[in-house]
Amino acid sequence: xxxxxxxxxxxxxxxxxxxxxxxxxxxxxxxxxxxxxxxxxxxxxxxxxxxxxxxxxxxxxxxxxxxxxxxxxxxxxxxxxxxxxxxxxxxxxxxxxxxxxxxxxxxxxxxxxxxxxxxxxxxxxxxxxxxxxxxxxxxxxxxxxxxxxxxxxxxxxxxxxxxxxxxxxxxxxxxxxxxxxxxxxxxxxxxxxxxxxxxxxxxxxxxxxxxxxxxxxxxxxxxxxxxxxxxxxxxxxxxxxxxxxxxxxxxxxxxxxxxxxxxxxxxxxxxxxxxxxxxxxxxxxxxxxxxxxxxxxxxxxxxxxxxxxxxxxxxxxxxxxxxxxx
Amino acid sequence: xxxxxxxxxxxxxxxxxxxxxxxxxxxxxxxxxxxxxxxxxxxxxxxxxxxxxxxxxxxxxxxxxxxxxxxxxxxxxxxxxxxxxxxxxxxxxxxxxxxxxxxxxxxxxxxxxxxxxxxxxxxxxxxxxxxxxxxxxxxxxxxxxxxxxxxxxxxxxxxxxxxxxxxxxxxxxxxxxxxxxxxxxxxxxxxxxxxxxxxxxxxxxxxxxxxxxxxxxxxxxxxxxxxxxxxxxxxxxxxxxxxxxxxxxxxxxxxxxxxxxxxxxxxxxxxxxxxxxxxxxxxxxxxxxxxxxxxxxxxxxxxxxxxxxxxxxxxxxxxxxxxxxxxxxxxxxxxxxxxxxxxxxxxxxxxxxxxxxxxxxxxxxxxxxxxxxxxxxxxxxxxxxxxxxxxxxxxxxxxxxxxxxxxxxxxxxxxxxxxxxxxxxxxxxxxxxxxxxxxxxxxxxxxxxxxxxxxxxxxxxxxxxxxxxxxxxxxxxxxxxxxxxxxxxxxxxxxxxxxxxx
Numbered sequence: 001x002x003x004x005x006x007x008x009x010x011x012x013x014x015x016x017x018x019x020x021x022x023x024x025x026x027x028x029x030x031x032x033x034x035x036x037x038x039x040x041x042x043x044x045x046x047x048x049x050x051x052x053x054x055x056x057x058x059x060x061x062x063x064x065x066x067x068x069x070x071x072x073x074x075x076x077x078x079x080x081x082x083x084x085x086x087x088x089x090x091x092x093x094x095x096x097x098x099x100x101x102x103x104x105x106x107x108x109x110x111x112x113x114x115x116x117x118x119x120x121x122x123x124x125x126x127x128x129x130x131x132x133x134x135x136x137x138x139x140x141x142x143x144x145x146x147x148x149x150x151x152x153x154x155x156x157x158x159x160x161x162x163x164x165x166x167x168x169x170x171x172x173x174x175x176x177x178x179x180x181x182x183x184x185x186x187x188x189x190x191x192x193x194x195x196x197x198x199x200x201x202x203x204x205x206x207x208x209x210x211x212x213x214x215x216x217x218x219x220x221x222x223x224x225x226x227x228x229x230x231x232x233x234x235x236x237x238x239x240x241x242x243x244x245x246x247x248x249x250x251x252x253x254x255x256x257x258x259x260x261x262x263x264x265x266x267x268x269x270x271x272x273x274x275x276x277x278x279x280x281x282x283x284x285x286x287x288x289x290x291x292x293x294x295x296x297x298x299x300x301x302x303x304x305x306x307x308x309x310x311x312x313x314x315x316x317x318x319x320x321x322x323x324x325x326x
Numbered sequence: 327x328x329x330x331x332x333x334x335x336x337x338x339x340x341x342x343x344x345x346x347x348x349x350x351x352x353x354x355x356x357x358x359x360x361x362x363x364x365x366x367x368x369x370x371x372x373x374x375x376x377x378x379x380x381x382x383x384x385x386x387x388x389x390x391x392x393x394x395x396x397x398x399x400x401x402x403x404x405x406x407x408x409x410x411x412x413x414x415x416x417x418x419x420x421x422x423x424x425x426x427x428x429x430x431x432x433x434x435x436x437x438x439x440x441x442x443x444x445x446x447x448x449x450x451x452x453x454x455x456x457x458x459x460x461x462x463x464x465x466x467x468x469x470x471x472x473x474x475x476x477x478x479x480x481x482x483x484x485x486x487x488x489x490x491x492x493x494x495x496x497x498x499x500x501x502x503x504x505x506x507x508x509x510x511x512x513x514x515x516x517x518x519x520x521x522x523x524x525x526x527x528x529x530x531x532x533x534x535x536x537x538x539x540x541x542x543x544x545x546x547x548x549x550x551x552x553x554x555x556x557x558x559x560x561x562x563x564x565x566x567x568x569x570x571x572x573x574x575x576x577x578x579x580x581x582x583x584x585x586x587x588x589x590x591x592x593x594x595x596x597x598x599x600x601x602x603x604x605x606x607x608x609x610x611x612x613x614x615x616x617x618x619x620x621x622x623x624x625x626x627x628x629x630x631x632x633x634x635x636x637x638x639x640x641x642x643x644x645x646x647x648x649x650x651x652x653x654x655x656x657x658x659x660x661x662x663x664x665x666x667x668x669x670x671x672x673x674x675x676x677x678x679x680x681x682x683x684x685x686x687x688x689x690x691x692x693x694x695x696x697x698x699x700x701x702x703x704x705x706x707x708x709x710x711x712x713x714x715x716x717x718x719x720x721x722x723x724x725x726x727x728x729x730x731x732x733x734x735x736x737x738x739x740x741x742x743x744x745x746x747x748x749x750x751x752x753x754x755x756x757x758x759x760x761x762x763x764x765x766x767x768x769x770x771x772x773x774x775x776x777x778x779x780x781x782x783x784x785x786x787x788x789x790x791x792x793x794x795x796x797x798x799x800x801x802x803x804x805x806x807x808x809x810x811x812x813x814x815x816x817x818x819x820x821x822x823x824x825x826x827x828x
Contacts, residue, residue: 046372047656111522184784186778195649196466197470201466202470214668218670290664290666
């Protein structure tokens with residue numbers, strides 16, 4: 001029988017402390033961390049990003065010995081959370097778990113309170129989002145070729161996406177243009193709602209954002225092609241990538257950990273080592289494999305380089321689509 | 327019989343000591359967060375989620391589900407005592423619950439909401455156990471056009487929430503619609519009416535809106551008349567509902583249960599809409615609809631039963647299809663996924679212990695909740711004896727902390743105060759807040775569903791008429807409009823005739 005262990009109790013107590021008491025004055029780098037660390041998650045509680053953020057926090061807590069609290073700040077494609085992180089002091093006690101989209105995609109669409117390329121210390125990436133053209137298992141299309149052939153003679157197939165200008169929407173849009181097809185796009189509030197629309201047969205397919213995998217595992221959905229990725233999913237080796245079909249793909253966005261700009265080097269080092277250790281650890285790897293999220297670690301240097309490429313790609317692409325900044 | 331065999335399977339899992347203890351922790355935490363304004367079940371479940379990493383999946387879900395339905399018990403407490411909804415689903419309980427408290431009947435109001443919650447919770451679980459699979463296939467048929475028509479029906483039903491002036495109620499509903507459009511537009515991905523404030527990208531929060539309109543405005547009103555305070559301490563009648571109370575509320579509880587269960591089973595609307603609809607229905611079927619809002623017990627019993635039954639209903643799409651209807655249920659889904667378990671059609675076959683264990687634990691949890699909540703009633707009622715000079719600043723403080731704690735956002739605190747002043751002025755000029763809040767809740771659903779439907783139909787409005795569930799909702803809405811217009815015209819006609827004769 002397991003009751004609340006001491007560390008869990010201290011976690012809850014720490015949370016209450018954060019809730020009720022203002023932070024004491026910030027401590028020096030040598031003693032870091034000596035008070036609770038706050039992680040803003042850019043997506044709602046229960047979303048896959050949130051689940052990984054909580055897994056990360058759980059591991060960091062054990063490693064660093066201070067409470068690590070995840071707080072959900074969903075909205076604006078995680079830009080609300082990113083804006084909050086950017087506005088905080090770079091003392092290592094405020095971090096964000098967001099999608100690289102807050103840097104590479106959203107700034108081209110929204111007026112934001114932060115400068116995407118200047119206001120963050122990128123710490124690392126630990127996984128990436130992978131999407132798929134997904135249909136119901138009992139649909140007549142067994143593979144993407146049959147699907148394309150059907151779509152050619154039946155213009156106006158409808159699909160649900162997790163939202164307007166999400167990478168899933170953009171990848172599907174690229175696929176549509178490349179094969180000369182005609183789709184009706186139904187944006188929804190997120191992956192769960194999009195999947196429900198397919199389950200209820202209100203749309204013909206869904207631009208899956210991650211949670212669709214759970215239905216594939218259950219034998220309810222079938223993936224026809226994966227996008228936002230260069231490689232086939234090792235769990236589903238028969239499903240081709242969009243690139244193999246001769247189309248351009250929207251670059252994969254990543255799950256990243258960021259801090260405010262100007263994070264002291266010593267704190268950055270301690271944090272990035274701790275995060276690397278946690279994300280490589282068996283508990284976190286098990287979590288990722290249960291969620292079927294591909295582990296894809298990138299250190300700061302690699303991440304900074306890749307995010308710039310993403311930024312340029314989405315800038316040109318969104319301009320071409322006629323998406324204006326508002 | 328399968329029903330009992332499954333129940334036995336479940337009970338054997340649920341009465342394992344670990345599961346019992348975590349069930350108790352869940353419902354206890356649920357009661358607490360329900361009572362505290364601002365901290366809702368979603369926050370508490372998210373905080374305790376990492377704790378479940380090391381637990382078996384069944385135990386995790388038993389505890390998290392306990393928080394979810396436990397919060398529905400606690401939520402009514404502050405609504406009744408001080409007119410501040412503890413969580414969104416208890417907003418409508420303020421209308422009559424608080425009036426009952428002012429008449430010295432806080433005890434029966436709290437009592438009937440505890441018993442009503444228990445009855446509805448238990449019946450809801452029976453419903454979950456008995457008809458979950460067929461219900462899901464019906465719920466899945468609700469696509470964008472169906473939601474759109476359902477919300478239109480809801481907005482028509484809303485007119486029954488008007489206690490005094492219908493035009494004023496409609497004006498408030500219009501204001502609610504406007505407020506509901508604030509935030510990122512799902513269809514275009516662009517912000518609307520956010521005025522460059524990042525916090526508004528996600529829309530105006532229901533918590534600051536409801537706490538401001540109901541709670542803060544109540545404090546302001548009372549500060550005005552603080553000298554006259556004979557209301558509470560003179561007549562504290564019985565603590566539990568009387569026989570007459572039971573007779574008055576028995577049908578309200580049963581109707582609330584059915585309404586709550588089915589609305590809860592639809593992905594989207596959730597517990598708050600269930601309680602609103604139940605209130606509107608009670609008012610509609612009542613022989614004395616004009617008394618609603620003055621402290622009738624049906625106005626408490628119905629909605630409080632409905633929101634509890636809705637939590638049981640919400641488990642239907644989760645456990646059978648893996649569809650989370652609300653954020654709270656999405657956390658339950660997450661807790662399962664963390665353990666590598668995929669909720670869906672295969673769940674019952676692959677993990678019968680988990681499926682039936684969770685359901686059985688909900689029966690036990692509801693009994694625990696009744697045991698926890700009944701003795702608390704005496705304590706809550708005594709709170710009302712605290713002098714106003716201490717009580718109201720205290721309420722104000724709890725609201726401020728609650729509004730801040732929900733998102734840790736000072737913008738929310740500002741919003742709550744703004745709605746507090748607005749609510750105060752609305753009361754001064756006799757505008758009711760309830761239609762505003764309901765319209766506010768329904769607007770985002772209507773907005774998305776309408777435009778998604780039109781995308782699907784290529785711009786043709788016939789999609790709403792050609793789909794049977796959708797057209798059914800619209801027909802009922804039209805019938806309601808006609809029947810409610812009849813007495814109005816008859817009265818007018820009679821009045822006109824009288825004037826002519828006079």
